[in-house]
Amino acid sequence: MPGLxxxxxxxxxxxxxxxxxxxxxxxxxxxxxxxxxxxxxQTISLIEQSLEQRPLDLLLNTHLHSDHCGGNAALxxxxxxxxTRIPPGQARHxxxxxxxxxxxxxxxxxxxxxxxxxxxxxxxxxxxxxxPWQIHSAPGHDPHSVILFEPQSRTLISADALxxxxxxxxxxxxxxxxxxxxxxxxxxxxxSLAPQTVIPGHGQVFSGVDQSLxxxxxxxxxxxxxxxxxxxxxxKVLLKFKLLELQQIERASFITWAVQTPYFGxxxxxxxxxxxxxxxxxxxxxxxxxxxxxxxxxxxxxxx
Numbered sequence: 001m002p003g004l005x006x007x008x009x010x011x012x013x014x015x016x017x018x019x020x021x022x023x024x025x026x027x028x029x030x031x032x033x034x035x036x037x038x039x040x041x042q043t044i045s046l047i048e049q050s051l052e053q054r055p056l057d058l059l060l061n062t063h064l065h066s067d068h069c070g071g072n073a074a075l076x077x078x079x080x081x082x083x084t085r086i087p088p089g090q091a092r093h094x095x096x097x098x099x100x101x102x103x104x105x106x107x108x109x110x111x112x113x114x115x116x117x118x119x120x121x122x123x124x125x126x127x128x129x130x131x132p133w134q135i136h137s138a139p140g141h142d143p144h145s146v147i148l149f150e151p152q153s154r155t156l157i158s159a160d161a162l163x164x165x166x167x168x169x170x171x172x173x174x175x176x177x178x179x180x181x182x183x184x185x186x187x188x189x190x191x192s193l194a195p196q197t198v199i200p201g202h203g204q205v206f207s208g209v210d211q212s213l214x215x216x217x218x219x220x221x222x223x224x225x226x227x228x229x230x231x232x233x234x235x236k237v238l239l240k241f242k243l244l245e246l247q248q249i250e251r252a253s254f255i256t257w258a259v260q261t262p263y264f265g266x267x268x269x270x271x272x273x274x275x276x277x278x279x280x281x282x283x284x285x286x287x288x289x290x291x292x293x294x295x296x297x298x299x300x301x302x303x304x
Contacts, residue, residue, distance in 0.1 A: 003197035003207065005153040007129030010199055011046050013039070016244040018068045018201045021157060022050055023129040030058035030128050032148065032157055033201070034071030037110050038245060043071045044078050059084045060120060062159035063145035064094070066104055067241075068201065072114035084116040085126075089144025091119060103171070107238055108261035110245075120146050133157075136193075140183035141168035147186075149193050156195035156209075161186050164198075164206040166219050169234040173227065174267055180224055187216055231271040235284050238263060240293055243303040254301050255281050 004010070011020040017035030020043060029051055035043045047056055056079045061069045064086060076082050086094060093101040097113045104111045120126070122137035131150055138147040138161040148157040160168030161183075172179035191213055198212070199205050206212065223230040242257065243249070249257070258264045258281050265277070272280050285301060288294035295304040 003153060003155065004199075004205070005129065005131060005150060005155055007131075008155075009050055010205055011043075012204060013202075014244070015202060016067060016241065017043070017071075018065075018159075019199065019203075020046065021199055022047060024051065024054070025128070025130040028057040028127075029054055030060060031056055031075070032060045032128075033062055033068040033159070034059060034075055036067045036245075037070035037074070037112055040071040040074035044074060047075075055079050056082055058082070060126070060148075061086045062147065062157065062201065063087060063142040064090055064102055065142060065160075066107070066109040066111040068159070069114070070109075070111045073112035076114055083118065084114065085118045085120050086116045087144045087146045088119045088121060091116070106262040106266075108242060108257060108263075122146055136189060138186045138189065140179055140186045141170055143172055143177075143179065143182070147190070149195065151193075154194065154196035156190065156193060156198045158190065158195075158198050158200050160201040162190055162198060162209075162212060162216055163200045163203050164212050165203075165215055167216050168201065169237050170223070170230060171234075173230060174234055174263060174270075176266070176270060180220060183220055184217070187213055187220070228271045231267045232284065232287075235264060235267055235280075236288055236293075239281075239284055240288060240303075243288075243294055243301065246303075248300050248302045251285075251296075251299050251301050254285070 007024045009022045013019050017039045018033045021032040023030040059075055059082055094116055099105045120135050122135050124135050125132040134149045136147050138145045141160040145159055147159055147161055170179050170183055195209050197207055198209055255278055259277055268277050268280050295302045
């Protein structure tokens with residue numbers, strides 16, 4: 001992979017699990033982000049094969065969406081001495097496990113409860129593979145997210161703040177909180193760091209960061225002009241995520257699941273009050289089928 005510092009391996013995962021970044025230093029090993037819970041056996045297998053007989057010492061989460069921390073509990077069970085560090089913003093909700101405040105109940109996603117021992121404080125550094133990595137606050141996609149930057153190699157772990165062709169859903173906007181400006185500020189921060197190589201939360205490692213930033217800013221401008229476009233995009237992402245998890249589901253059951261999942265009600269009431277919930281969901285599913293992201297067989301909706 002281009003420009004990566006020594007002692008770093010990237011496991012590029014599918015869209016149900018975020019990418020995992022494994023560090024092997026002289027004395028300690030570390031993993032950034034643990035994937036989704038239904039992939040935890042594969043996550044553990046990838047780590048075991050790479051570490052051979054070494055234990056995993058440190059687990060870091062860039063943020064606490066289920067696709068980034070859903071494997072935490074399994075890793076903590078596999079490696080009893082594992083120290084877990086999370087961003088500070090939702091520490092109280094992890095300490096006193098609150099799946100609603102942590103977004104798992106509102107999005108209809110799974111995340112087994114886990115604990116933590118320390119925080120990833122923005123403005124500080126952490127040693128990974130014997131190099132100091134800067135911790136930066138990166139609100140927007142998630143108000144509590146952090147990104148990690150290693151200035152010598154100019155490597156950035158961007159989580160969902162920047163992908164090669166965009167960025168993650170801006171979840172605070174779905175809840176009625178302004179966050180488009182935070183996305184822009186985070187993109188400006190990334191530009192100021194001038195990374196040479198970016199390890200995103202999803203997709204391949206990439207360079208050509210200026211082009212990716214331009215694409216991200218263009219996408220953001222489109223959402224600013226038409227917030228309903230962002231809402232439709234977010235709703236389709238959540239539907240696709242559930243299809244990736246289940247692989248297939250009866251159309252009626254899929255609609256029932258979405259109606260009972262709080263985020264869909266919030267989105268529909270804020271941006272599409274003129275449509276009934278079932279009509280809006282049918283339109284979203286039709287969009288997924290047209291895009292080749294889903295398929296229909298009789299009464300079944302299938303992942304594609």
